[in-house]
Amino acid sequence: MPELPEVETYARQLKPQLLGHSFVDAHVTWPRMVVFPDVESLPIRLRGLKVRDVTRRGKYLKLELSSEAQLLIHLKMSGRLRIEPITVSPEAHDRIRFGLDDGRELRFNDTRKFGRVYLLGPNDQDRSPLNQLGPEPLDETFTVEEFARRLSRRAGAMKPLLLDQSFIAGLGNIYADESLFQARIHPLRRADTLTEQEIESLHSAIRCVLQRSIDCLGVSFDFVYTGGLHDPGATYQCQLQVYQRQGLACSWCGQPIERMVIGGRGTHFCPVCQRR
DNA sequence: TAAATCCTGTCA
DNA sequence: TGACAGGATTTA
Secondary structure, eight states, X not given: OOOHHHHHHHHHHHHHHHTTOBEEEEEESOGGGEEESOTTHHHHHHTTOBEEEEEEETTEEEEEESTTOEEXXXXXXXXXXXXXETTSOOOTTEEEEEEETTSEEEEEEETTSOOEEEEEOGGGGGGOGGGGOOOOTTSTTOOHHHHHHHHHTOOSBHHHHHHOTTTSSSOOHHHHHHHHHXXXXXXXXXXXXXXXXXXXXXXXXXXXXXXXXXXXXOOOOTTSOOSSSSSOXXXXXXXXXXXXXXXXXXXTTOOBOEEEEETTEEEEEOTTTSBO
């Protein structure tokens, strides 16, 4: 499940591949994945637009295009991206193929069909899903003070809050669990009860965990994200402390990691190190 | 606040 | 064969 570090890795790897190239068309085999514009208009609007930059916002991959347009891609659960010559046969579950001006295609493969694409012009900004996103955790403007202010206004449990993209952008199930563990905060802990020290610790944990994963090209699991474009190289899965480690020894205290369902999501934590 | 929804591969 | 995972949105 691609989260901030995995999408960041894609952005970095796609940028040199796409910069300066124009799109010539788009083939969509699962129309639901195109949110805006309608599927018929997508190839027409996309034709001729040149890639100016490839960046990331939250879990969205953002292709800045000519004419002030932008192509947003959300990989959701099972989305993967590849670039291949048009002469190479598409794979199973290739849902959208974006044709480039040099005979290559950007291929959006998504087994579960949850992935989403938006092509937005300068007049479509009110439709941008980026409008709903909270602060970017690795940005300099995301300060402890800002974090503390936002936490103090929330009475719910920490785990669902960290997954709320309007509270903070980019964290998913893996990094929410890992961050709470590193800060030694129980996932059910009420947000507005965190001490100043805990807030500081969590702020630092979130940034540390994300940055270290980016340095490792993210996490890669079977059949899901493969750590970038063509060379699976993601290694952060080897450094996970709690995620999917229920029953295994906590690296701090040796007690078994537990798993419980919070807000409908599998949640992994150490019952000894993470106090409620 | 919780559950249903969209999906398919995996696993029991 | 049926339960389940899981991001984000929608509905109860």
